[in-house]
Amino acid sequence: MSQLHTQDYERMLDLVAAVLESDDPAASGRLISEHLRTAFDCGTVIFAEVRTAQRSGRALGWAPGSIGAEAEHVIRRRVAQRHPMISYLAAGRQSPAIVSDICDKWRHSQWYSEARRDYGTTQQLGLPLPGEPGILRVVSLGRMGDFGRRELEFAQRIQPLLVSAHRNMREQQRLRDALAAATGAVRQVESHELTPRELTVLGLLAEGLTAEGIGRRLTISPHTVNRHLEKIYRKLGTNNRVSTVSLARRFGLVM
Numbered sequence: 001m002s003q004l005h006t007q008d009y010e011r012m013l014d015l016v017a018a019v020l021e022s023d024d025p026a027a028s029g030r031l032i033s034e035h036l037r038t039a040f041d042c043g044t045v046i047f048a049e050v051r052t053a054q055r056s057g058r059a060l061g062w063a064p065g066s067i068g069a070e071a072e073h074v075i076r077r078r079v080a081q082r083h084p085m086i087s088y089l090a091a092g093r094q095s096p097a098i099v100s101d102i103c104d105k106w107r108h109s110q111w112y113s114e115a116r117r118d119y120g121t122t123q124q125l126g127l128p129l130p131g132e133p134g135i136l137r138v139v140s141l142g143r144m145g146d147f148g149r150r151e152l153e154f155a156q157r158i159q160p161l162l163v164s165a166h167r168n169m170r171e172q173q174r175l176r177d178a179l180a181a182a183t184g185a186v187r188q189v190e191s192h193e194l195t196p197r198e199l200t201v202l203g204l205l206a207e208g209l210t211a212e213g214i215g216r217r218l219t220i221s222p223h224t225v226n227r228h229l230e231k232i233y234r235k236l237g238t239n240n241r242v243s244t245v246s247l248a249r250r251f252g253l254v255m
Contacts, residue, residue, distance in 0.1 A: 003150040004157070011039040012158055028169045029061025030068075032162070033139070037063040039158075040151055042143035043121045048075045050086060050136040055079055060137075060169070067119070083111055085126040089136040096155035098147050099124040120144055127155045129163050137166065194235060199253065201228040206245045206254040 015035045033045040047061035048071075057079050059071035067074075079086060084103035100106040100123060107122075115121045121142030129137040139162060141147075194202065204214045211225040218225075238244040248254045 003153055005150075008039075008150075008154050008157075011035075012161070015039065015158060015161060024172075026173075028165070028172070029059075030063065030065070031061070032165060033061040033063035034065075036139065036141060040125070040141050040143070040147075040154070042125075042141045044119050044140075044142040046071050046074065046140045048138055048140060050075065050079055050089075050138075052090060052134055052136060060166075077114075078111070081110065085124070085138060085140065086136065088126065089128055089138060094128050094130050096125065096127045096152055096159060098152060099126060100146075115142055123147055125151060125155060127159060127162065129159075129166050131163075131166075194232065194253075198228050198232050198235075201225060202232055202244070202248055203254050205229070205232075205241060206248060 015032070018031050018035050029047045033047050037043075037045045044067060045061070045063040046059060046067070048057055049060055050057040057072070057075035059068075059075055062068055062071040084099055084106070085097070088097060088102050099111075103109065106112055112122065115124065119142060122144050123142070123146050125141045125147045127139040127141070129139065131137055200218065201214055204217055209217065211222040211229070214220075214225045215222045233239055233244060236244055236247055238247060245254065
């Protein structure tokens with residue numbers, strides 16, 4: 001039988017609304033973390049990503065905002081210390097877990113002492129976000145006092161939502177990066193200031209002619225052609241024939 005209360009379902013809806021309303025991937029992780037801190041009545045939330053091969057990690061979100069400057073440092077320290085939740089995730093476990101349930105020595109550990117000293121929290125609940133191989137993601141919630149079975153059930157209920165929210169954050173970031181790259185390329189091409197001779201050389205390059213072939217067509221030496229090409233590469237921000245022709249075609253400089 002479910003132990004969830006009506007208020008828990010209301011908090012789920014609040015979390016859904018927060019995810020749907022946010023269109024800034026950089027802020028989404030922090031917004032979600034703040035909602036989770038309220039929903040679980042806990043002291044800290046860190047939305048962490050750990051890359052196992054590099055033994056490194058980063059923070060995708062955190063609450064309260066005051067721990068932002070420390071969040072990534074904490075993650076890196078926990079990776080180096082081999083925190084029990086990292087071992088839990090690395091073993092392929094995907095269910096939300098209370099850390100004292102997976103670590104018998106939790107209350108006598110360095111992790112417990114540091115969390116209590118630095119944040120006033122004595123218990124942690126880890127909410128895994130399954131993803132691609134080699135990358136571990138977890139939302140770690142810390143509070144003074146224990147998490148109960150109700151909080152664990154609540155975490156299980158919202159886990160699929162958080163997985164989807166993270167995918168949405170990644171897709172938003174991918175689209176933003178693509179837009180930024182395209183906008184940058186447009187500005188680059190619009191301000192290229194290619195001379196008429198350089199545009200001619202670019203057109204012949206797009207036809208597949210070598211430097212020698214372009215030189216014969218224009219009655220100039222291959223050395224002069226290469227000087228033109230160096231200037232074209234510099235102005236377009238490219239460094240080879242293929243990328244230069246591709247960019248030029250994309251923005252209508254050549255056919």
